[in-house]
Amino acid sequence: MMKTLLAAITAFVFLGISNGATLAAAGDVEKGEVIYAERCLQCHGEEGDGLGPAAERLNPPPRDFTLGLYKIKSSAFDADLPNDEDLFRMVRDGMPGTAMPGWSDLLSEQEMWDVIAYIKSFAELEGEPEAQLDYGTQIESSPESIARGKELFNADDRCSECHGIAGRGDAVKKLKNDNGERTWPRNLTNAWTFRASNDPRDIFARISVGIPTTQMPSFADPKSKKKLTVEERWHVSNYVASLAKGEKVVRPENTVIQAARTASELPSSPDDPAWQTAPPSTFFLVPQIIAKERFFKPANDTVTVRALYSAEKIAIHLEWDDRTKSIPGDETAKAIADEELNEDAIAVQFPVTIPAGMEKPYFLMGDAAKPVNLWRWSSGTTDKPESIAILDAKGIADQQPRDANDAGLTAKGSYKAGTWRVMMTRSLRTETADKDLQFEEGRFIPIAFFAWDGSNSEAGTQHSMTTWYWLLLKPATGSRPLFFAIIVTLVVGGVLAWWGRSAAARNRETAS
Ligand code: HEC
Ligand code: HEC
Structure with a gap:
């Protein structure tokens, strides 16, 4: 025994x-x-x-x-x-x-x-590694440690050279892996894309060892001009871990974009602080793989949406990470683009009429019986300013561009530190009711999104997209429809949350 x-x-x-x-x-x-x-x-x-x-x-x-x-x-x-x-x-x-x-x-x-x-x-790997990584003594995260880490991150352009000053992977460098294939520095605010994890201990290991086969170097290598001590590497790790986005998380039950009614004017620009009062909803973008030309390698991964409306108008705010500001004609943009440099673009899709029930048009640009409108903003070129157009679509093969002025639709974009913010504004009602959606308070309006990263040669059918979600114009407080809208939201939200969760569970099952 x-x-x-x-x-x-x-x-x-x-x-x-x-x-x-x-x-x-x-x-x-x-x-x-x-x-x-x-x-x-x-x-x-x-x-x-x-x-x-x-x-x-x-x-x-x-x-x-x-x-x-x-x-x-x-x-x-x-x-x-x-x-x-x-x-x-x-x-x-x-x-x-x-x-x-x-x-x-x-x-x-x-x-x-x-x-x-x-x-x-396959590589006849035998034996054991010659030496192990020295983790020293872990320094717990604290505001001081994070501040020190931030300094080291940016000093001599150490990490910002590739990851950008805000860590969004937006630095202007074209990186390739050892095989000559295009690679992107990680957007460090998207913790869910880390190959290992964004736990400080994992980050410490990546900074110390580097990421073999890619241009991410070792900062423990004594030959590196930007070498960091063990202690410094813990500070940088704590800083990087702190960059993970808190508010912008994709939640399966988050299927209704709530547009609040403002008594005042709508915000005048995408950077207007008033936008922070509107609750954000973040959605995954998936590649368009249904219709030809199919597309498997999109660069954009999520889009965050906010909406506000006034007595006359509605404004929709779209925010997404894009490492590159793609302006055709611009030399810097050209230097880091893939094969072909196109404009960055984003589109919001609505049905032409609000469905009576919960039935929605086909999510990829509608069909003959249920046409859709796309409000499509493009970033512009060195010769042409940013622009917005309406696409009348009855399926991917039947799309007619139309002047946005027709419906009084306007848009404004702003690019900062790896993030695009675009705001689109239109009257709630137009004289073109046969062609354009007429917004109504207290009703569930299907809404979907499409995005193109011009530096990733995305254009036409090569883009990423979401499925349908809902937009709800919440009636101003005090009015009776609010009560009704809340009940409907609760009931439908509950069903959708259940559906989202069971879909997620199903995905987990099928993925395994
Ligand atoms: C020369 C460019 C370059 C520099 C400088 C650089 N990185 Fe990276 N980094 C990359 C690339 C490229 C990747 C993505 C590798 C891949 O394709 O998996 C990456 C990935 C990462 C990851 C993701 C780890 C994971 O699990 O996925 C972290 C964290 C990171 N870098 C942190 C840093 C920090 C901190 C510094 C500075 C101390 C730094 N990097 C400096 C290019 C760089
Ligand atoms: C659907 C495609 C797919 C399948 C199936 C798949 N892999 Fe992978 N695997 C990948 C990709 C893509 C990468 C590279 C990810 C990267 O570079 O960031 C990878 C990377 C790896 C790595 C590298 C880890 C590292 O640190 O670099 C290992 C090990 C690996 N796979 C093992 C396996 C094994 C074992 C199986 C089968 C049991 C498997 N893979 C099946 C796509 C796949």
């Missing part, structure tokens, strides 16, 4: 202190090969070179295992190998912001070790 207990303790201690290489040695390469063929090959390729059949549609591309280089490493910056736990973690949890799924629901722990043993064999 005592002996078994001792053996168990020894095994436990041994596993605990080993860096995982011993554990992975338990991975069975042959079994791993079978799992790989079934689960990994379509992306990572038969030869492990990252050239599987699905690869051409993926950005970033799947890892080429033949090189033996990995992005997420907790071994020392100059060690050739990652720790096996690093690989295990990426296989188990997946890499957010990329196509790499987490496998914990489909593969057992042993199966994950087996497949890891197999992918290591």
